[in-house]
Amino acid sequence: MSGLEAIAGAAPDKPGGPGAAGSAGMSLAGEAVSFSYEEARAPVPALCDVSFELRAGGSLALMGASGSGKSTLLQVVRGLDAPESGAVLLDGADPSDPRYTALQREVGLVFQAPERQLFASTARDDVAFGPRRLGWPDEQVTSAVATALDLVGLPPARFAERHPYALSGGEQRRLALAGVLAMRPRLLLLDEPFVSLDPGTRRQLVGILERLKAAGVTLLLATHDVDLAWALCDEILVLGEGRVAAAGPWDFSTAGGRLLAANRLREPFFVELWRRLGRDTHRAPRTAAQAAQALR
């Protein structure tokens, strides 16, 4: 993909600014982050002392039962909600750092069902919304939009002038993703991106995320799909009722399995297969191709 370097950061026209060369991925850390929702009678705690680390260019699967705080954590990381206590560190900078606001703008957040936020009358305009709000010059907006559309498999020549609501569901989802990617995030947060996609679109989306990962973008992926999480993410963060139940590398020991089950999760398919074959689960393949190679 020719424009990938541009998405992944190397934007030579903005020296030292967001996406400067050599700063592809952003590191992320949570330090005892707590947050509650204001409700009519009493605040409802959503996150309690959540601490975790994600290295620059790394990928972390954010998992846990419904209502465990995954979406809340993503919104707090993006700065849409301020933590009540604790802090979110971006590239090691805490909120008191003068660079912090600029760093927050380099965090892309793809909401659940992001196609529901499409509003412009052409695909091009919708994708251009973010870059324009960042105040980029016109040529740069144009190239960012074209690159993002290409990257999500909606070539501008065919799709740029289409009305967003005239696209299929899968195309809309990818268009919404392009709207976030056009802002050249160095850290991408995704909230259940695979929900209600057909297998073909799902596969396409996995391909897009793999390419972003290869280009060095840091990924934080909230999902219920353990197989895709295992295929895409180096590490895992399990939330249970707003607290960290597990954080770090995947753990398929007996205790780790119990922990997954306690949080309404299960082992990824290939891990289970490897265990049933009596093989080392920590060397389980992440994709069917790897499995085929190992079994040949």
Added chain:
Amino acid sequence: MKATIAQYYAGDSLLHRLDPRAKLVAVSALAVALFVRDSFAGLAVYAAAAVLAYLLSGVPLVWFWRAFRPLLWLVALTFVAQVVFAPGEPFFSFGFIHLSWRGLELAAFLSLRLVVLVLVGSVLTLTTPSMALTDGLAWLGRPLRRLRVPTDELALMVTIALRFIPTLLVELDTIMRAQRARGADFRRGGLRERTRSLVPVLVPLFVLSFRRADELALAMEARCYRPGAVRTRLHPLRAGWADAALLVAAAIVIAAGLLV
């Protein structure tokens, strides 16, 4: 997300358990009396009744304050308008502003009347779920059906509208967050810029609302909804002695207020 429109405080006080029709009649009658009567003595009687109702409702004062806060401006405006423009012998004049004791009196009276009205109305909405309210309204509107007014359909429309206000507010919040994550800023800029910044929010909200309305209509048809058909209710309204007592008490209060 705070939804303060048509709020209901779940509770089990005497007022909560009363029939919505009795409450609607009592409150409407009291509201009319409030506007007919124009003496402080009458107002005092109604204010006392309103305070008693508040105490009986068991709803925390904060909730009343929350209902009252948006109307504070209206009360303040009423007060100022009356003070400034009311007739009477001025004891202080400055330009077109003439302050008179009569004006002050009138301002205090009208503002208090508004406060009592809001208090009485809040007791009704805070102790009655919106579904019960519309059921009560539909029942009270039944005579209009002879004039071919589709009261049941209107009641259903109101019920659905009320039911979806919180849903739409959540939707609105999500869309605003998503656009903020893409750099939208709803607080900066002049009026024109702020209005324009709402386009990325309102377009998706409208599209989603229409889609939701479509789905709801289909779902209702799938469950055999027919406009004009006679519907039975899962919880039919039943009035009891307590409701009769409420109406009698309301009548006594209204009469007392008119006579003092």
